Amino acid sequence: xxFGEPSRRSLLALSGAYISSGFLSVLPAxxxxxxxxxxxxxxxxxxDVELLTKLSAYLSRAISLDVQLVQRRTYEEITSLLLxxxxxxxxxxxxxxxQYLQKLTVVAxxxxxxxxxxxxxxxxxxxxNAANIDDLRGDIHAFSDPNSNSGYLVTTALLAERKLRPDxxxxxxIFTYGHRNVVRAVASGLAQSGxxxxxxxxxxxxxxxxxxxxxxxxxxSEELGFPPVACLRSQISxxxxxxIQAALVGMRDDPEGxxxxxxxxxxxxxxxxDSLFDTIVAKMQLVKGLGx
Amino acid sequence: xxxxxxxxxxxxxxLSFKVPLFVAILMLIVSAAISDRVxxxxxxxxxxxxxxxxxxxxxxxxxxxxxxxxxxxxxEVFDTLDQSKTQYQGVNVRWTVVADRDDNVIAGSxxxxxxxxxKLPQKYSSGFPSGQFMSIDKVVGTAxxxxxxxxxxxxxxxxxxxxxxxxxxxxxxNVFWTLVxxxxxxxxxxxxxxxVVVRRxxxxxxxxxxxxxxxxxxxxxAIESETxxxxxxxxxxxxxxxxxxxxxxxxxxxxxxxxxxxxxxASLGRLASGMAHEINNPLGGMFNALDALKNHGTxxxxxxxxxxxxxxxxxxxxxxxxxxxxxxxxxxxHRNLTPNDLDDLRLLIKPEARERGLELDWNVDQFEATxxxxxxxxxxxxxxxxxxCRASARGGEVGFSARLEDEMFVADISDSGTGLPANIxxxxxxxxxxxxxxxxRSGLGLWIVKRLxxxxxxxxxxxxxxxxxxxxxxxxxxxxxxxxxxx
Numbered sequence: 001x002x003f004g005e006p007s008r009r010s011l012l013a014l015s016g017a018y019i020s021s022g023f024l025s026v027l028p029a030x031x032x033x034x035x036x037x038x039x040x041x042x043x044x045x046x047x048d049v050e051l052l053t054k055l056s057a058y059l060s061r062a063i064s065l066d067v068q069l070v071q072r073r074t075y076e077e078i079t080s081l082l083l084x085x086x087x088x089x090x091x092x093x094x095x096x097x098x099q100y101l102q103k104l105t106v107v108a109x110x111x112x113x114x115x116x117x118x119x120x121x122x123x124x125x126x127x128x129n130a131a132n133i134d135d136l137r138g139d140i141h142a143f144s145d146p147n148s149n150s151g152y153l154v155t156t157a158l159l160a161e162r163k164l165r166p167d168x169x170x171x172x173x174i175f176t177y178g179h180r181n182v183v184r185a186v187a188s189g190l191a192q193s194g195x196x197x198x199x200x201x202x203x204x205x206x207x208x209x210x211x212x213x214x215x216x217x218x219x220x221s222e223e224l225g226f227p228p229v230a231c232l233r234s235q236i237s238x239x240x241x242x243x244i245q246a247a248l249v250g251m252r253d254d255p256e257g258x259x260x261x262x263x264x265x266x267x268x269x270x271x272x273x274d275s276l277f278d279t280i281v282a283k284m285q286l287v288k289g290l291g292x
Numbered sequence: 293x294x295x296x297x298x299x300x301x302x303x304x305x306x307l308s309f310k311v312p313l314f315v316a317i318l319m320l321i322v323s324a325a326i327s328d329r330v331x332x333x334x335x336x337x338x339x340x341x342x343x344x345x346x347x348x349x350x351x352x353x354x355x356x357x358x359x360x361x362x363x364x365x366x367x368e369v370f371d372t373l374d375q376s377k378t379q380y381q382g383v384n385v386r387w388t389v390v391a392d393r394d395d396n397v398i399a400g401s402x403x404x405x406x407x408x409x410x411k412l413p414q415k416y417s418s419g420f421p422s423g424q425f426m427s428i429d430k431v432v433g434t435a436x437x438x439x440x441x442x443x444x445x446x447x448x449x450x451x452x453x454x455x456x457x458x459x460x461x462x463x464x465x466n467v468f469w470t471l472v473x474x475x476x477x478x479x480x481x482x483x484x485x486x487x488v489v490v491r492r493x494x495x496x497x498x499x500x501x502x503x504x505x506x507x508x509x510x511x512x513x514a515i516e517s518e519t520x521x522x523x524x525x526x527x528x529x530x531x532x533x534x535x536x537x538x539x540x541x542x543x544x545x546x547x548x549x550x551x552x553x554x555x556x557x558a559s560l561g562r563l564a565s566g567m568a569h570e571i572n573n574p575l576g577g578m579f580n581a582l583d584a585l586k587n588h589g590t591x592x593x594x595x596x597x598x599x600x601x602x603x604x605x606x607x608x609x610x611x612x613x614x615x616x617x618x619x620x621x622x623x624x625x626h627r628n629l630t631p632n633d634l635d636d637l638r639l640l641i642k643p644e645a646r647e648r649g650l651e652l653d654w655n656v657d658q659f660e661a662t663x664x665x666x667x668x669x670x671x672x673x674x675x676x677x678x679x680x681c682r683a684s685a686r687g688g689e690v691g692f693s694a695r696l697e698d699e700m701f702v703a704d705i706s707d708s709g710t711g712l713p714a715n716i717x718x719x720x721x722x723x724x725x726x727x728x729x730x731x732x733r734s735g736l737g738l739w740i741v742k743r744l745x746x747x748x749x750x751x752x753x754x755x756x757x758x759x760x761x762x763x764x765x766x767x768x769x770x771x772x773x774x775x776x777x778x779x
Contacts (some may be wrong), residue, residue, distance in 0.1 A: 138365075140407075140408055140409065142367070171409065172366070172408065172409055174366045174367045175367065175368045176365075176371075181367065181371070184374070185367060186368070188374070188401075188402075188403050188404075189403040189404040189407070190367075190370045190399060190403040190607065192407060208621070
């Protein structure tokens with residue numbers, strides 16, 4: 001799905017930028033410039049039209065270029081588009097970044113509770129008597145996405161520490177392709193346990209307490225790098241990426257940006273080094289070592 | 293029940309009750325038939341709508357679920373079922389479950405009830421006979437749906453769903469009770485209207501029945517002209533005919549009374565003639581005795597024999613005169629019946645018997661005085677004796693016996709005639725027949741006896757009626773007489 005046909009405001013902003021920079025003679029050519037392709041994985045509230053509209057509007061205005069938001073069902077699809085250059089930048093998960101660190105780099109990392117970190121939660125139905133992952137053996141377990149850090153890798157790594165693969169430990173695993181869906185699966189009883197993004201679960205407990213109240217957290221992981229906005233390493237120095245980086249980092253200082261952050265329940269974006277995701281890389285190595 | 297109902301319609305229930313009851317029963321039958329048709333039609337319509345709704349639901353689900361079932365995608369199957377809850381709210385689905393071809397549950401709308409990877413219960417997996425996709429359980433209020441999932445001609449799974457149809461059943465129940473309520477109300481209303489209308493229509497019949505009842509009790513009252521004028525044409529005619537009938541009866545009775553008076557006068561004539569004869573008979577002897585006294589009065593023997601004859605003749609005349617006076621004096625005040633009264637009867641009937649050459653068999657030895665009134669009993673017995681004399685052939689015998697049985701006066705009057713005609717026998721024994729004479733063949737004597745009997749509240753019965761003769765019995769109770777006198 002794509003959003004953000006050139007709005008009047010963005011066109012005016014774009015025109016103003018060109019006039020001020022003295023490029024009047026090339027204006028017709030510049031208006032033909034390709035819109036900025038910004039990929040979104042099925043992160044929190046992806047179906048919120050208001051959020052997507054505001055995010056697109058803010059970024060378009062901030063970088064003086066039309067920004068098209070590109071959504072796909074799985075992390076893999078977005079990652080492939082990013083790696084193939086069809087996206088200029090994408091909000092992906094730490095796990096795909098760790099997988100392709102040679103090709104991808106961090107543009108900016110969201111700040112949640114003023115830190116670029118989050119946790120993975122293991123959740124079970126409220127009435128269930130389980131204390132740790134060992135109690136979940138033989139479950140139908142809900143994962144978010146096979147390329148999700150919090151919704152797959154963290155739990156898989158935990159099992160890898162026990163020399164086990166998910167298909168060996170659990171009776172059946174389900175991929176719901178959305179953290180909210182993991183909560184739904186566990187709350188409804190479809191799955192007896194699930195791995196979910198801690199940030200998503202916490203925000204959902206504010207917005208949909210009747211859903212999260214039917215689940216309980218039995219394990220929180222260590223803090224890990226928050227799903228970042230990444231781009232091809234080769235593009236990190238490009239003007240448009242720099243502008244999108246500036247727009248993201250400056251979002252907390254902009255009224256329109258603040259609205260977007262408020263909808264996302266985030267405090268802002270920050271430039272962070274790739275090393276923020278070393279722990280995820282380590283988990284990935286652990287899992288790979290087991291041959292998963 | 294049916295025989296009881298039949299008894300109501302045959303029996304003595306009033307017409308003003310029977311007709312509305314019949315209308316109400318008809319209404320009940322009609323309303324039951326209509327209700328049955330309406331409910332059965334409603335049931336068929338509801339079932340058809342439910343089938344269409346269920347088919348739409350299953351068709352929609354099948355197309356959405358097929359790719360997920362092919363991939364055995366638990367989450368997608370569940371998500372599709374979960375979202376269908378809002379899409380198909382009108383279907384009232386309780387639960388839906390999707391299983392593979394080996395009856396393993398892929399996912400259900402209620403995973404707690406049907407956990408993934410569990411076996412689908414046998415009762416849901418076997419489907420329904422003869423290609424049906426829906427089975428309705430009216431007791432529980434649910435409909436079970438079953439639809440195989442086919443991909444490229446191969447069955448890869450199945451959808452089983454349970455629909456809550458209690459709303460439809462409740463609607464049907466509401467319609468049923470509304471029909472029952474409305475029909476009951478209408479039946480009651482129409483029954484009431486029928487009761488009032490029929491009662492109003494039958495009111496003239498009731499008036500007529502009342503007047504006939506009065507007639508049967510011996511008195512006759514014509515229907516008032518004001519009442520007649522209020523009736524419909526048919527009943528006006530009927531009431532006028534009734535009044536004409538009453539008039540005719542009254543005229544006939546008046547005529548009969550006149551005839552009776554004439555008969556009485558004639559009887560008096562016959563009695564006077566008989567008396568004259570009875571007086572004349574001893575008179576001859578007495579004059580002979582007187583002549584003997586005149587001519588041979590000095591002869592002691594002749595004198596004493598003549599005086600005895602005179603004495604005997606005068607006594608006979610005196611007794612006859614006394615009994616006549618007793619029977620026909622105008623003073624009708626109450627006087628108890630005594631053996632003398634019965635002896636008087638013998639004296640009174642003797643001339644008639646003698647004239648016809650009949651023997652009198654008189655047996656009143658067992659009779660004693662009683663509190664029964666003498667006059668009507670004597671009149672009745674005398675008339676019966678006269679009839680007996682007339683019925684007997686010359687040379688025959690007329691019998692009379694009287695006795696008390698449990699204080700009741702019982703008298704048997706016998707003749708040596710050829711028996712009573714059937715209509716006269718019926719007339720004699722019919723209670724209340726004294727209101728009118730039978731016909732001109734019966735004579736007025738019998739009618740007078742019946743009237744006296746009614747007056748005394750006595751009873752006449754035929755003990756014997758044969759070619760050898762007839763015995764008629766008169767029974768009079770003293771208590772009844774006392775009551776009548778007291779009144």
